Amino acid sequence: MAGGKGTAAGGKEITFLEAIRQAMFEEMERDPAVLLMGEDVGVYGGAFKTSEGLLERFGWERVIDTPISESAIIGAACGMSYLGLRPICEMQFIDFIVCAFNQITNFVAKGHYLWNAPAPMVIRGPSGGGVHGGPFHSANPEMYFVHTPGLKVIYPSTPYDAKGLLKAAVRDNNPVLFFEHKFLYRRIKGEVPAGDYTVPIGRAVIRREGQHLTILSYAAMAHSSLEAAEELAKEGVEAEVIDLRTLLPLDEETIVNSVRKTNKCLVVHEDTKTGGIAGEIAALLCEKAFSDLDGPVLRVTALDTPVPYAPTLEDYFLPNAKKVFAAAKELARY
Amino acid sequence: MRFLPEMGTAMTKQMLRELTPQQYLDLYYYMRLNRAVEDTMVKLFRQNKIVGGLYSSLGQEAISVGTCYALEKKDWIAPMIRNIGALLVKGVPPRDIFMQHMAKYDSPTKGRDGTSHFGDLENRHIVSPISMLGDLIPVMTGVAVGGRYLGQKIVTMTWIGDGGSSTGVFHEGLNFAATQKAPFVLILENNLWAYSTPVRRQVPLENLADRAKAYGIDSYIVDGNNVVAVFNAAREAVERARAGGGPILIEAKTFRRLGHAQHDPAEYVPKEMRAYWEARDPIALYEKFLTAEKLLDAAGKKEIDEKLEALLAAEREFAENSPMPPAEFAEGGVYCTGDDCHPIRPKWERPAGELTPPKSSVKPVWTVPGFGSGKGSGGAGAPIHFGDTRVVAAGAMASNGRPGKTAAKPNAKSAPKKAKAAAAGASRKARR
Numbered sequence: 001m002a003g004g005k006g007t008a009a010g011g012k013e014i015t016f017l018e019a020i021r022q023a024m025f026e027e028m029e030r031d032p033a034v035l036l037m038g039e040d041v042g043v044y045g046g047a048f049k050t051s052e053g054l055l056e057r058f059g060w061e062r063v064i065d066t067p068i069s070e071s072a073i074i075g076a077a078c079g080m081s082y083l084g085l086r087p088i089c090e091m092q093f094i095d096f097i098v099c100a101f102n103q104i105t106n107f108v109a110k111g112h113y114l115w116n117a118p119a120p121m122v123i124r125g126p127s128g129g130g131v132h133g134g135p136f137h138s139a140n141p142e143m144y145f146v147h148t149p150g151l152k153v154i155y156p157s158t159p160y161d162a163k164g165l166l167k168a169a170v171r172d173n174n175p176v177l178f179f180e181h182k183f184l185y186r187r188i189k190g191e192v193p194a195g196d197y198t199v200p201i202g203r204a205v206i207r208r209e210g211q212h213l214t215i216l217s218y219a220a221m222a223h224s225s226l227e228a229a230e231e232l233a234k235e236g237v238e239a240e241v242i243d244l245r246t247l248l249p250l251d252e253e254t255i256v257n258s259v260r261k262t263n264k265c266l267v268v269h270e271d272t273k274t275g276g277i278a279g280e281i282a283a284l285l286c287e288k289a290f291s292d293l294d295g296p297v298l299r300v301t302a303l304d305t306p307v308p309y310a311p312t313l314e315d316y317f318l319p320n321a322k323k324v325f326a327a328a329k330e331l332a333r334y
Numbered sequence: 335m336r337f338l339p340e341m342g343t344a345m346t347k348q349m350l351r352e353l354t355p356q357q358y359l360d361l362y363y364y365m366r367l368n369r370a371v372e373d374t375m376v377k378l379f380r381q382n383k384i385v386g387g388l389y390s391s392l393g394q395e396a397i398s399v400g401t402c403y404a405l406e407k408k409d410w411i412a413p414m415i416r417n418i419g420a421l422l423v424k425g426v427p428p429r430d431i432f433m434q435h436m437a438k439y440d441s442p443t444k445g446r447d448g449t450s451h452f453g454d455l456e457n458r459h460i461v462s463p464i465s466m467l468g469d470l471i472p473v474m475t476g477v478a479v480g481g482r483y484l485g486q487k488i489v490t491m492t493w494i495g496d497g498g499s500s501t502g503v504f505h506e507g508l509n510f511a512a513t514q515k516a517p518f519v520l521i522l523e524n525n526l527w528a529y530s531t532p533v534r535r536q537v538p539l540e541n542l543a544d545r546a547k548a549y550g551i552d553s554y555i556v557d558g559n560n561v562v563a564v565f566n567a568a569r570e571a572v573e574r575a576r577a578g579g580g581p582i583l584i585e586a587k588t589f590r591r592l593g594h595a596q597h598d599p600a601e602y603v604p605k606e607m608r609a610y611w612e613a614r615d616p617i618a619l620y621e622k623f624l625t626a627e628k629l630l631d632a633a634g635k636k637e638i639d640e641k642l643e644a645l646l647a648a649e650r651e652f653a654e655n656s657p658m659p660p661a662e663f664a665e666g667g668v669y670c671t672g673d674d675c676h677p678i679r680p681k682w683e684r685p686a687g688e689l690t691p692p693k694s695s696v697k698p699v700w701t702v703p704g705f706g707s708g709k710g711s712g713g714a715g716a717p718i719h720f721g722d723t724r725v726v727a728a729g730a731m732a733s734n735g736r737p738g739k740t741a742a743k744p745n746a747k748s749a750p751k752k753a754k755a756a757a758a759g760a761s762r763k764a765r766r
């Protein structure tokens with residue numbers, strides 16, 4: 001595995017997965033208040049090996065293999081956070097996060113507002129489709145939580161962001177949900193700097209500048225959007241591609257500024273269409289940039305169905321660069 | 335419905351050895367305070383000064399008070415809605431409880447939540463409940479495990495009802511606590527009613543303490559209307575948990591004297607049942623005991639009456655004079671904004687050298703004795719641990735098709751011998 005099992009292996013290309021492992025390793029090294037809890041995170045090193053080597057280094061008081069009890073994991077982490085500890089909870093697949101829905105939305109998220117109790121904790125896990133995981137191992141459940149005041153929701157697309165944002169999440173005084181698109185785990189490599197760094201939560205980043213239209217996306221679809229933008233450029237359409245990175249709180253400023261410049265907006269996400277963040281962004285643009293819009297806010301998303309298993313069905317279900325390209329072409333005509 | 339015959343009549347002289355006179359009087363004072371606070375709130379409710387519902391612990395005061403009184407100051411609690419007594423023992427002033435119910439701006443949650451939904455992380459170590467039952471069990475498990483990691487030697491305690499013991503998170507939480515050997519004590523208040531549903535329709539068990547067997551932990555059954563018995567059981571459980579014995583479940587048998595909340599006349603409760611329990615009021619019983627043992631006389635009682643009256647009048651006045659929160663206070667406060675909002679610093683009570691720099695050789699502060707060395711296993715290093723439960727052979731099946739009594743023989747060795755005498759009063763080990 002790139003980066004070895006040791007501390008900061010900076011200044012070189014590492015996988016998305018290794019970025020996450022390094023972030024956890026370095027944060028636990030830096031601060032004894034950081035712990036990791038989850039199913040098979042210890043001896044086995046995590047189902048995807050994101051916690052490989054952590055048990056050996058930090059011992060089993062800090063790397064806790066739990067029973068298959070998502071509510072207990074989240075609840076216990078919340079209790080630990082009340083003592084000033086900073087637990088990281090791994091959901092073996094993010095699909096299982098809904099087993100702890102009540103703990104997250106009612107207990108963890110509401111504590112600071114209601115009784116002034118901060119809960120510094122991270123809930124992270126592999127999400128997303130494209131790997132033929134079927135309906136229970138491919139979910140993108142981010143919007144359940146974007147709709148929950150008190151949480152922060154991160155969904156990065158590059159190793160650099162994954163590492164920097166996960167470190168920022170661990171240091172944040174609030175409960176942070178950190179989604180890791182499993183399609184990117186071993187497919188995407190990127191450079192991370194040597195030494196410690198964080199990426200600020202709540203800031204989007206412009207991946208590609210352009211003046212004809214804005215494509216907003218995140219996670220795996222940020223890559224598909226960039227791919228589409230390159231194709232669009234061949235036809236003379238310069239798309240500005242923005243990677244949201246954080247979904248809650250949303251970087252409204254970057255979104256609105258870009259649309260004020262390009263006057264057109266396409267939102268791309270792998271989440272299903274109804275209730276996806278694209279609708280929220282469309283409403284935001286109506287409120288804040290209505291007179292700047294030269295066309296409708298369009299959406300490219302997954303279908304409103306569960307994630308199907310067969311590759312033919314899943315490929316049809318998922319958005320991809322071709323669908324983004326087609327929608328962008330349509331939008332460019334306005 | 336079978337009632338334990340000794341219910342409410344088990345206050346014996348034997349208990350006199352266990353407590354100091356001051357402890358006896360403290361238990362009395364807090365139960366009286368608990369009832370007086372709730373009586374005051376009933377008045378406020380009838381005057382329409384309470385914003386939402388009002389839940390009563392009438393007749394259950396011995397449980398909240400007796401259990402929480404067994405804790406040390408550094409220990410953590412998470413009370414449920416009928417545990418105002420525990421809040422009072424922890425030192426929460428009655429005005430805070432009144433203002434919470436009245437949604438006042440000076441209340442601990444400044445009107446953002448009501449009833450006993452408030453906490454105090456810094457000073458009193460109280461975690462706020464939420465309305466969903468059972469959620470406090472994993473949370474308090476986490477506080478217990480976290481406290482152990484920090485070296486704080488704390489015990490955590492929460493309460494659950496007979497109804498709440500049917501939730502999934504009850505199982506997840508208690509099971510996790512057991513696997514972690516968390517210093518955690520769970521009080522199961524069996525008040526026989528989950529809103530309008532009798533316990534028999536909630537749980538097909540005579541004793542809810544039997545649930546503990548499923549998690550491999552010890553349990554007690556105690557007369558919940560006998561405050562000394564409750565205290566003794568809780569004290570023993572807390573000591574054992576603090577010593578590393580793992581979580582303990584205490585079932586306190588009692589009865590919910592009023593409805594689910596003020597709006598509920600509880601007409602579904604049989605008259606005979608109500609009469610049985612009303613004759614076993616925990617405060618009246620205890621007063622009789624204290625008087626007989628010359629720990630309390632008429633003058634002492636009058637003194638407490640007057641003290642409570644003056645205290646509650648003042649607390650109530652303060653609460654009534656507090657304003658409602660300004661409307662715009664609804665906004666903001668969702669996030670902790672950083673150090674200026676909450677400087678989050680864990681209180682390490684372990685040598686830092688043990689932890690920094692991290693070493694995989696850091697010694698755990700607890701171990702799982704016997705893992706891999708149970709009687710039924712192949713000894714230490716065996717691939718599968720059978721614990722001490724004997725494997726049921728085909729011939730051991732009783733004629734009714736169920737395993738014979740010898741099938742499961744829990745390990746009783748973990749209970750300290752000396753504690754047995756202390757619990758020999760009304761508190762006793764769960765039926766096995």
